[in-house]
Amino acid sequence: MRVLRTPGAVLxxxxxxxxxSSCEEQKVTRYEPGKYSGAPxxxxxxxxxxxxxxxxxxxxIQARTQGQNDYARIPAK
Amino acid sequence: MARMKFICxxxxxxxxxxxxxxxxxxxxxxxGVNRRRxxxxxxxxxxxxxxxxxxxxxxxxPCMAVCPVDCFVRxxxxxxxxxxxxCIGCGYCLYACPFGAPQFPQAGxxxxxxxxxxxxxxxxxxxxxxxxxxxxxYGQNRVAQGKLPLCAEMCSTKALLAGxxxxxxxxxxxxxxVRGKGSEVIGWATAYGTPKGGSxxxxxxxxx
Numbered sequence: 001m002r003v004l005r006t007p008g009a010v011l012x013x014x015x016x017x018x019x020x021s022s023c024e025e026q027k028v029t030r031y032e033p034g035k036y037s038g039a040p041x042x043x044x045x046x047x048x049x050x051x052x053x054x055x056x057x058x059x060x061i062q063a064r065t066q067g068q069n070d071y072a073r074i075p076a077k
Numbered sequence: 078m079a080r081m082k083f084i085c086x087x088x089x090x091x092x093x094x095x096x097x098x099x100x101x102x103x104x105x106x107x108x109g110v111n112r113r114r115x116x117x118x119x120x121x122x123x124x125x126x127x128x129x130x131x132x133x134x135x136x137x138x139p140c141m142a143v144c145p146v147d148c149f150v151r152x153x154x155x156x157x158x159x160x161x162x163x164c165i166g167c168g169y170c171l172y173a174c175p176f177g178a179p180q181f182p183q184a185g186x187x188x189x190x191x192x193x194x195x196x197x198x199x200x201x202x203x204x205x206x207x208x209x210x211x212x213x214x215y216g217q218n219r220v221a222q223g224k225l226p227l228c229a230e231m232c233s234t235k236a237l238l239a240g241x242x243x244x245x246x247x248x249x250x251x252x253x254x255v256r257g258k259g260s261e262v263i264g265w266a267t268a269y270g271t272p273k274g275g276s277x278x279x280x281x282x283x284x285x
Contacts, residue, residue: 034147038160039204041152047221060223061079065240068229069248071255 080136080155081198081220082242083229084249085129088258089236092117092127096228096237100131103199103227104216110180112196113228129228129237132157132178132196140170140179154220155242156198161214164192198239199226 044050045057066072092115100106100113113131134157141149141157148163149170159170170193171179182191202215211218219227229239238245 031142033142034144036150037147038150038163041150041158041203042205042221043153044200044218044220047218049222057223058079061220061225062241062244064223064225065079065238065244066248068225068235068238068240068245069251070235071248071251 078154079241080243081134081200081240082155082245083131083133083198083226084238084245086236086238086249086252087126087128088252088256089234090115090127090129091234091236093233095231095233096129099227099231100196103219104197105212106194106216107182110182110194112178112180112194129232130176130178131228132174132198133176134196134198139173139175143169143173145169150203152200154200156200156220158197158200158202158215159193159195160203161192161194162204166190166192168193196226199224 043052043054045054046052047057050057050060094115097111097113097115101111104112106112113129115127115129117125117127119125134155136155138149138151138157140159141151144159145167146163146165148160150158150160152158166181168179168181168190171177171181178195179193180195181193183189197215199217199219201211201218201221204211206214217227219225224230225239229237238248
């Protein structure tokens with residue numbers, strides 16, 4: 001390795017390394033979610049059927065969901 | 078507040094594709110697009126398991142994170158919806174989604190992609206418009222009528238459960254407890270591995 005024997009060559013190599021490192025892409029270390037750009041979403045209880053009554057809608061959905069439990073529908077032996 | 082989720086009980090799914098058909102029919106999903114599909118593991122091998130897959134309405138949705146136009150939104154009851162008027166059909170969401178939920182209809186020549194289409198938990202979509210226009214874009218809004226997605230309501234063996242996450246998790250837990258098995262296909266151990274050294278898993282899963 002004759003190339004890096006002189007101090008000038010070492011300095012030049014160092015300058016190249018430092019110079020190229022400044023070209024490195026900046027790392028994203030923190031993710032920031034974007035802001036929703038679309039149209040607003042209506043709440044499911046803001047429907048003609050429930051007219052904004054959230055509690056009524058919640059009760060209906062809970063009952064409907066629980067209706068999928070066949071152990072609750074069929075009496076235990 | 079209800080937080081809507083799906084769960085498929087792989088011990089009950091019989092691969093009838095009733096959920097797929099119900100979804101296609103209820104929402105007039107275009108040709109080539111399947112918002113829901115049934116995946117079978119070890120098909121033809123004794124002990125094969127089927128599972129119905131669609132958008133899982135993730136709590137930290139990767140599709141939402143990667144969308145360059147930020148067209149995704151989470152509704153108040155936890156359903157991940159997207160605004161088709163903002164969608165540019167880039168397909169990033171498809172690459173990000175671990176379930177392959179985003180679907181793209183072929184629009185025009187050369188296989189050009191149309192706007193993304195996915196399961197809306199039968200909750201319609203963002204924006205206000207005529208009922209017909211909203212139906213054309215997103216399909217039915219059954220949740221606003223106090224109903225659940227048709228795929229789950231049509232499931233003949235009640236393998237596919239939909240609704241408030243806490244309630245359906247309890248239904249599934251009760252099943253596992255009663256029959257003494259069933260958490261090995263979908264459950265804590267599948268997602269996070271079996272603990273080494275014989276320690277007790279964080280969640281009770283019944284006998285395997």
